[in-house]
Amino acid sequence: MFTLDRHASAIPLIHLAPRFAMSTRSQTRAVKETTPPYPVDRSEGDVNLSQRRDQWQANAISADTRRILDQDSDAFLHQCLSSPCLNALSACEGIYLEDVDGRRIMDFHGNYVHQVGFRNPRVVAAVKDQLDVLPFCTRRYTNEPAIRLASRLGELAPGNLGKCLFAPSGAVAVGMALKLARLATGRHKTISMWESFHGATLEASSVGGEALFRCDIGPLLPGTIQVPPPGHRQCVFGCGGDCDARCADYIEYVLQQEGDIAALIAEPIRASNVTAGSPMFWKRVADACRRHGTLLIFDEIPTGLGRTGHMFASACTGVTPDMIVLGKGLGGGVMPMAALIARRDLDVGGNKAIGHYTHEKSPLGAAAALATLDCLLGPPDDPAPRDDRSGDLPADASQNLMDRAGVLGHRLRQQLIDFRRSCPVIGDVRGEGLLVGFDVVEPESPHRACPQRAEAVLYAALDEGVSFKTGGGNTVVLAPPLTITDAELDEAVRRICRAVQCVHEGRGS
Known part of the structure; x- marks a missing residue:
């Protein structure tokens, strides 16, 4: 049964994207009509049109990375969930991304492709x-x-x-x-x-x-x-x-x-x-x-x-x-x-x-x-894969990863619920297995969504070395690889909670 913590919050209104002029006029004229600033649709969270994205990049992106991002922007058609991009990567393994500046980032999104970890x-x-x-x-x-x-x-x-x-x-x-x-x-x-x-x-x-x-x-x-x-x-x-x-x-x-x-x-x-x-x-x-x-x-x-x-x-x-x-x-x-x-x-x-x-x-x-x-x-000739849930398991292929997803998902939800007692910007906590979400809300009104604060949490977490997606305007979505260890999960939760607390205290990105 779907696990739902009934500390509910309302869904924000979705703002429609702008209507761009489409005509047979010259390309130059069309480009002038579709240049920024655009209205920002936060229904899918981290779009590349927000002021907070610009501020984060100004503080976190090196000159070498900026050069790569500029090349990407010049080579690809622009769209709000892709180019211009957030950062540039050089490697990935397990639960980690590595950017071209050598920073390691715990990826709790991964476009949902990394159940068995990156570069398995x-x-x-x-x-x-x-x-x-x-x-x-x-x-x-x-x-x-x-x-x-x-x-x-x-x-x-x-x-x-x-x-x-x-x-x-x-x-x-x-x-x-x-x-x-x-x-x-x-x-x-x-x-x-x-x-x-x-x-x-x-x-x-x-x-x-x-x-x-x-x-x-x-x-x-x-x-x-x-x-x-x-x-x-x-x-x-x-x-x-x-x-x-x-x-x-x-x-x-x-x-x-x-x-x-x-x-x-x-x-x-x-x-x-x-x-x-x-x-x-x-x-x-x-x-x-x-x-x-x-x-x-x-x-x-x-x-x-x-x-x-x-x-x-x-x-x-x-x-x-x-x-x-x-x-x-x-x-x-x-x-x-x-x-x-x-x-x-x-x-x-x-x-x-x-x-x-x-x-x-x-x-x-x-x-x-x-x-x-x-x-x-587990391989077809191994009907009883190892299922040791108690320790800090290595991310190897012999685990029953689906069983571990259920165990670790419960652990993740409980840690967030415990943290919520001291941080009222966290609203509803819910999920199934290692697909977990929590709402970011107004502290004085836990049923009122706060998409701007959710976006601030996203960038504060990036400063902590954790990447995730926000959706529905104000929901932080956490979906790590199923190969994540207990220690990695606990460390990621500590970083996420620090990011939320930072935003709550007005120190966020």
């Missing part, structure tokens, strides 16, 4: 070995690593899910799931949730619910219907605590009124602010989907593969979906790799093109993914 020796060795034999597989041919991976994912998947397709990114795999739902049902409409994130492609943004990824790009896919997400933090019904039931009722109402919904796509746990519906909510939604002939798709791209203490985040919901989408950590932090796992009876597109991408059956990606699964579960 088993994953790197598997990719190097595969490079020497078969680095690429041409279309119309198959290869043993890809087959082994598809078979293993099918065996691990819940219920009667068992057939796979691979893709080079999670957003692309989401598109394949939507396409398959259309083929299987003969319908095209979808239900998804406001504030959700399913990727940045046009089709993924269409079913996503974050304004940052939807505004100013013109018409989205037709037939995409958004509904309110579950949970008291986002409640739009003012129902006084029965929010999950009200949201489930609303979904059933939409299914009845539309009558021809192909799929409902949702995140079992939303990674960007660590919120989730209750098992009761998901049971009612799954039952409603079955009654109305609608397929249930779970997007586990950031939350699957052991992050929650389970192989699949759907285990936290108590229901089995019709499809699961994986990505990010599937490639072991080395290869871009994603997968769609579907019910076997949904294999209905034999004469259609669902997603035969150039790197569809990548032997390199499959080798990385197989090694990643070995790290999470």
